[in-house]
Amino acid sequence: MELTHEFTVPADVATTFAAFSRVESMAECFPGAEVTSVDGDAFTGSVKIKLGPIALTFNGEGEFTEKELAADGSSGRMVLSAKGKDRRGNGTAGAEAVVVLAPGGDAADGPTTDVEVTTDLQIGGKVASMGRGLVQEVSDKMLGRFTDCLEKKLT
Amino acid sequence: MTRIELTVDGAKVVDDVEPRLLLVQYLREQLGKTGTVIGCDTASCGACTVHLDGHSVKSCNVLAVQADGAEVTTIEGIATNGELHPLQEAFRECHALQCGFCTPGMIMQSADLLAENPHPTEAQIREGLEGNLCRCTGYQNIVRAVRYAADATSATTDGGAA
Amino acid sequence: MTTTEEAPATAEAAHDGEIGRDRRRKEDRRLITGRTRWTDNIAPPGTLHLAMVRSPYAHANISGIDTRAAAQSPNVVAVLTGADLADTQGVLANAWPITPDQVAPEHKPIAVDRVAFAGEIVAVVVARSAATAADAAELVDVDYDPLPAALDLRAAADATPENGGAIAHPGLGTNNSARWIFDSGEAGTGGNVEDAIAAARTDGIVIEREYRQQRLIPAFMEPRSVVVDPTGEQITMWSATQIPHITRFLLAATTGVPESKIRVIAPDVGGGFGGKLQTTPEEWTAFAVARRLGKPVKYTETRSESLLAAHHGRDQWQKLTLAARADGTVTGLKVELLADLGAYVALVGGGVPVLGAFMYNAIYKFPAYRFDCRTVLTNKTWTDAYRGAxxxxxTFAIERLMDELAVELGRDPLEVRRQNWITHDEFPFTTVAGLTYDSGDYESATAQAVDAFGYEDLRAEQARRRTEGDPVQLGIGISTFTEMCGLAPSRVLGSLDYGAGGWEHAEIRMLPTGKVEVVTGSSAHGQGHETAFSQIVADRLGVPFEDVEVLHGDTQVAPRGLDTYGSRSLTVGGEALALAADKVVAKAKPWAAHLLEASADDVEFAHGKFTVAGTSEAKTIQEIALAAFAAHDYPEGIEPSIDAEVTFDPVNFSFPHGTHLCAVEVDTETGAVRLRKYVCVDDVGTVINPLIVAGQVHGGLAQGIAQALWEEAVYDDAGTLLTGTLADYLVPSAADLISFDTAIRSTPATSNSLGAKGVGEAGTIASTPAVVNAVVDALRPYGVHDVEMPCTPARVWRAIQDGSAS
Amino acid sequence: MIPAPFEYARPTSVDEALGLLAGSDDAKVLAGGQSLLSVLRMRLNAPELVVDIGRIDALRGIREVAGGGGAIEIGAMTPYHEILASDEIRTGLRLLHDAVAEVGDPQVRHRGTLGGSLAHADPAGDCGAVALALGAEMVIAGPGGERVVPADEFFQDLFTTAVGEDELLVAVRFPGYPGWGSRYEKFVRTAQDWPIIAVGACVRMADGKTISEARIGLTNMGPTPLRARAVEEALVGMTPTAEAVGAACAAVADGTSPPSDLNGDADYRRHLATVLARRAVLAAAGAA
Structure with a gap:
């Protein structure tokens, strides 16, 4: 499934890029995420998803497979790939998040950046096999919280 | 382990069980009441229906510890003095079963239905059995059996035999 | 109030004949009281429990399996992978390679290097309880490297390594397993269909349609379970299976354990519908683990495992071209079919479309036909027989097309069918597909159905609703059908490369007390064999119904048999029994003559008694059974037994048929479809037990209607089954269905002495097109000409929007 | 399938229950269990502690709120079948009665509870939209005592309510609606399935001719139950003809974000909402 979230932050593209392109800043925004090790652009960690009756802990690894900032600061793009599995063997998750930064309109107090996060998420296993497609709802919810947090980082 | 005491099909039982044990597993594995069966894991099929303190429940959706102190009746406990329950009789008479796997739950739910509404219409029977799946009969003879049992019971009652 | 025991029939009652009698079922005594023997109820002392670790990926290489944590958890006895069992796990066989060059991947019960569908077993945990096995299974850590998955049937059929399409088994280089063609021109059974189509294009009507047969899940109520006890001289397997005999043979053939050392028992089995016509990875794994550990083991699947991993059914794309003359006479049909096998070629999975190949012409006598089918491997659960197979x-294809033709002609769909069907005086009739239909009467069955349905009144109501613009529209659907039942003639099966014969075995033992023990190789799972077979034997031998005991489902008790599927039990197994009974009578006759001191020529048998013509002298067959047991006094040259065995192999299939009429109300505002009325008249030949026949029809209707309206196995684009519980795979309940008006007619079959044709699949076959025809009929004024199955409210509503817009 | 192991506690008072919740950072409250146990069996959750509140007598029962102008309080652990059997509810809170009658199946209604369902906050649950439409108040007990949260603020997100991890929903209060008519329109594919969507409407008529007040709740039209306030306002003063009500209800899905799933996409749900809302309002007005 592909999930898209868009928002605008009150900072220029370069500042936004710098803020987002660190593993830690990404991780601390993802609900329930904990980074256990970082090696350059690669990391390992866990994500605890707790929503209503469901509580799952995914362990996994990820890395920035792309990080590009235009020299003139006119655009930025980063791709984060991650995969993990539920520690009870009930599900697998694979995600590729493409973050695209573009200059937004200037606000009164300075430049802004439009951010688009497109996440291609694959949830497999038992988790995805039950319940009226709730996985999609839950995933959308988690990513929404993630992007909300990113948005607030620079607000 | 948690100590539970309950009455199952008229007999008092005391056991130590893991809290996670489902009532249906307790009935089958510890009490040997294998007449009650497990058909699904989402409380959809109703094959495991038993009576808990007089009301039908899906015993796969109740923990054994939740039945502590309760009275449980299964398909193995509804015949009295060697005589079949009117619904057991009716299911056989009306050919309301084929493979028979759903039958214990179907009979237990039908008994609950008739206890609440002794003279149901066809629509009420169908709605009353909405939580019990059967893959063999197309339900037609099950509905017929419930009506047959209702008629038989009311005939007995009207005749003052009770 | 009576007890469960059937009141013993009087001798006179027994003489009224058992055939056609509404006997209450013998099976029910145990089933209504919970005194049942489901496989999951069986646990030999010391039984260990298995939990399967299953792949969450549709297609992946296995790069590592770490079993240490699981193996160290409490009460775990062993954790075994495919590699651990490599030499002993055997392989799962495909018993019906439909072409000599069929491409089929090897199917190990536990995957070793690569998984090919989500749900495939990658390891098995053995523990002292099912709960601890399940706990430990969560600790098995498998590393997967996902591979591209072939999921969409049509895309998979076209995929090649060159065009970059996903290949379900990369080593095979293709997803195409087999191509199987029947062409009436080439077979000499009819003309060339391309000629017929070309002629119709210039001067007639050509109807071209594509229909999807969605993927279904048999969803028998009893989840599969298997217990294997290797202690003792034999290895005993109890399994919730339709095919204990075939399982024993294949276990022996693929594991090297001699057949004589394997006993397979199918105890009470909770439904199958084809879904338990399989040799399963779970059975093979349990067998291997039990042998490895020398201990009894048990595995019972959860419902979600069942929906995920027990074989699925249907899943075909049909491309159809029907040619007709301008007057509505059908001149030819071309079928191009894609059939989704799933990840492996299942036991008879490859042959399922071939079983359909001979039935597209149905009850019609058109002169040209071509069937061209490709079976395709994908990374989904394997498919195989599901009720009707x-x-x-x-039937769906031709009956939908007949409606489309009627619309094109602007004529009543019943009329168009009448114009094209075989009339009763034309039997026996050899069809364009090469089958010879022995008997039938489509006119009478249809007339009776139309009458019971109130066809004209409902058409009038439909017209009224249309005129008034009622938001709830009425639709009327028609489906006739015939099928080939009683799989069956071994020579025919051989000509189709089927891996077994089609005979059935029966044995009758006349016990000294006068009771009768009947052994059949046809193993029931809800059909009521114990009752119907008792009736046949009681009828032929003139013994009380209650005195007949039917034994089945245990390879030690009933060593010869080919099991239950394809509506074959009565037509083949029942006939074997009838012939065995005749043989008992024939063997008893010289005894009777001897004891009555008469010439065998003067002895007659009727109602259980041998009599000498013109005297009151008589011996009952029970008396002869006792005499044979004592064997004190009998004629020279014969054996001291009147027991008999028969292996029966019919010369032809049987061809039940019927006409089904359905009325639905469609709420055009919401798309909701409500069944209003359902009438069917089925000709199943001689009826042994009308109660059982009606029950089979009801259940079949429910399953066929469910295909039309509710059920579908849905995968996401990564190959995860989304309908993985009964909360998502929608099996209808009583509240979703109505009471059906069913009637039975009988033109006896000529391929067996009973005249039986088979009824197990009838309702399922005819009801799906009847319902879809009704839904589409309701929506014709909105420009709708098809609704994909299942006809969900959302699809129906969307069809109305799209139709009205066009 | 059996749930993963857990510790089990069965308090007999609300305070005891709150103490147990406070003492664990991975506890799950077990009410009737009709949703939770399936989740535990599928092992989509494996809490350390399960707190079974089924034996807290104070949480059970239906009573009139003293001085509440006909308001009714329902203990959180009151099972559906007791609600269905209550004459008070059938006559005074017909909409609730009708929605409860549609929950699951008879067996589920014997075990399932109103409070359990509301705290579970499944957007497809039948009771949420009705609680919202009827302006229910949720009584929540926590370490600091009881607080009352209006339904409007109770449902916060998918499966998320105002009940904190250390709190317990103890009762639900419904104002009285004497003289109102109501209808719960539920749309399902099979009888025991979750609703694709549902609409609950409650209407008060002035002099039997025009709508003087309307309250409408929507089930499964977004991550939480929703109230269709704009439609409620548009209906006021209207003579409830099919055309007029239909026109008002055409906007019922505005601002909603219904899910797309195997039963239908969001557009279909939006369309269904307009149809069901019209039918519910007309029926409610007719019954008023």
């Missing part, structure tokens, strides 16, 4: 798909 091939024949529902064929």
């Amino acid at each position: 091939g024949r529902p798909e064929a």
Whole structure:
């Protein structure tokens, strides 16, 4: 499934890029995420998803497979790939998040950046096999919280 | 382990069980009441229906510890003095079963239905059995059996035999 | 109030004949009281429990399996992978390679290097309880490297390594397993269909349609379970299976354990519908683990495992071209079919479309036909027989097309069918597909159905609703059908490369007390064999119904048999029994003559008694059974037994048929479809037990209607099954269905002495097209000409929007 | 399938229950269990502690709120079948009665509870939209005592309510609606399935001719139950003809974000909402 979230932050593209392109800043925004090790652009960690009756802990690894900032600061793009599995063997998750930064309109107090996060998420296993497609709802919810947090980082 | 005491099909039982044990597993594995069966894991099929303190429940959706102190009746406990329950009789008479796997739950739910509404219409029977799946009969003879049992019971009652 | 025991029939009652009698079922005594023997109820002392670790990926290489944590958890006895069992796990066989060059991947019960569908077993945990096995299974850590998955049937058929399409088994280089063609021109059974189509294009009507047979899940109520006890001289397997005999043979053939050392028992089995016509990875794994550990083991699947990993059914794309003359006479049909096998070629999975190949012409006598089918491997659960197997798909196609033709002609769909069907005086009739239909009467069955349905009144109501613009529209659907039942003639099966014969075995033992023990190789799972077979034997031998005991489902008790599927039990197994009974009578006759001091020529048998013509002297067959047991006094040259065995192999299939009429109300505002009325008249030949026949029809209707309206196995684009519980795979309840008006007619079959044709699949075959025809009929004024199955409210509503817009 | 192991506690008072919740950072409250146990069996959750509140007598029962102008309080652990059997509810809170009658199946209604369902906050649950439409108040007990949260603020997100991890929903209060008519329109594919969507409407008529007040709740039209306030306002003063009500209800899905799933996409749900809302309002007005 592909999930898209868009928002605008009150900072220029370069500042936004710098803020987002660190593993830690990404991780601390993802609900329930904990980074256990970082090696350059690669990391390992866990994500605890707790929503209503469901509580799952995914362990996994990820890395920035792309990080590009235009020299003139006119655009930025980063791709984060991650995969993990539920520690009870009930599900697998694979995600590729493409973050695209573009200059937004200037606000009164300075430049802004439009951010688009497109996440291609694959949830497999038992988790995805039950319940009226709730996985999609839950995933959308988690990513929404993630992007909300990113948005607030620079607000 | 948690100590539970309950009455199952008229007999008092005391056991130590893991809290996670489902009532249906307790009935089958510890009490040997294998007449009650497990058909699904989402409380959809109703094959495991038993009576808990007089009301039908899906015993796969109740923990054994939740039945502590309760009275449980299964398909193995509804015949009295060697005589079949009117619904057991009716299911056989009306050919309301084929493979028979759903039958214990179907009979237990039908008994609950008739206890609440002794003279149901066809629509009420169908709605009353909405939580019990059967893959063999197309339900037609099950509905017929419930009506047959209702008629038989009311005939007995009207005749003052009770 | 009576007890469960059937009141013993009087001798006179028994003489009224058992055939056609509404006997209450013998099986029910145990089933209504919970005194049942489901496989999951069986646990030999010391039984260990298995939990399967299953792949969450549709297609992946296995790069590592770490079993240490699981193996160290409390009460775990062993954790075994495919590699651990490599030499002993055997392989799962495909018993019906439909072409000599069929491409089929090897199917190990536990995957070793690569998984090919989500749900495939990668390891098995053995523990002292099912709960601890399940706990430990969560600790098995498998590393997967996902591979591209072939999921969409049509895309998979076209995929090649060159065009970059996903290949379900990369080593095979293709997803195409087999191509199987029947062409009436080449077979000499009819003309060339391309000629017929070309002629119709210039001067007639050509109807071209594509229909999808969605993927279904048999969803028998009893989840599969297997217990294997290797202690003792034999290895005993109890399994919730339709096919204990075939399982024993294949276990022996693929594991090297001699057949004589394997006993397979199918105890009470909670439904199958084809879904338990399989040799399963779970059975093979349990067998291997039990042998490895020398201990009894048990595995019972959860419902979600069942929906995920027990074989699925249907899943075909049909491309159809029907040619007709301008007057409505059908001149030819071309079928191009894609059939989704799933990840492996299942036991008879490859042959399912072939079973349909002979039925697309149905009850019609058109002169040209071509069937061209490709079976395709994908990374989904394997598919195999599901109630009707091939024949529902064929019937759906032709019956939908007949409606489309009627619309094109602007004529009543019943009229168009009448114009094209075989009339009763034309039997026996050899069809364009090469089958010879022995008997039938489509006119009478249809007339009776139309009458019971109130066809004209409902058409009038439909017209009224249309005129008034009622938001709730009425639709009327028609489906006739015939099928080939009683799989069956071994020579025919051989000509189709089927891996077994089609005979059935029966044995009758006349016990000294006068009771009768009957052994059949046809193993029931809800059909009521114990009752119907008792009736046949009681009828032929003139013994009380209650005195007949039917034994089945245990390879030690009933060593010869080919099991239950394809509506074959009565037509083949029942006939074997009838012939065995005749043989008992024939063997008893010289005894009777001897004891009555008469010439065998003067002895007659009727109602259980041998009498000498013109005297009151008589011996009952029970008396002769006792005499044979004592064997003190009998004629020279014969054996001291009147027991008999028969292996029966019919010369032809049987061809039940019927006409089904359905009325639905469609709420055009919401798309909701409500069944209003359902009438069917089925000709199943001689009826042994009308109660059982009606029950089979009801259940079949429910399953066929469910295909039309509710059920579908849905995968996401990564190959995860989304309908993985009964909360998502929608099996209808009583509240979703109505009471059906069913009637039975009988033109006896000529291929067996009983005249029986088979009834197990009838309802399922005819009801799906009847319902879809009704839904589409309701929506014709909105420009709708098809609704994909299942006809969900959302699809129906969307069809109305799209139709009205066009 | 059996749930993963857990510790089990069965308090007999609300305070005891709150103490147990406070003492664990991975506890799950077990009410009737009709949703939770399936989740535990599928092992989509494996809490350390399960707190079974089924034996807290104070949480059970239906009573009139003293001085509440006909308001009714329902203990959180009151099972559906007791609600269905209550004459008070059938006559005074017909909409609730009708929605409860549609929950699951008879067996589920014997075990399932109103409070359990509301705290579970499944957007497809039948009771949420009705609680919202009827302006229910949720009584929540926590370490600091009881607080009352209006339904409007109770449902916060998918499966998320105002009940904190250390709190317990103890009762639900419904104002009285004497003289109102109501209808719960639920749309399902099979009888025991979750609703694709549902609409609950409650209407008060002035002099039997025009709508003087309307309250409408929507089930499964977004991550939480929703109230269709704009439509409620548009209906006021209207003579409830099919055309007029239909026109008002055409906007019922505005601002909603219904899910797309195997039963239908969001557009279909939006369309269904307009149809069901019209039918519910007309029926409610007719019954008023």
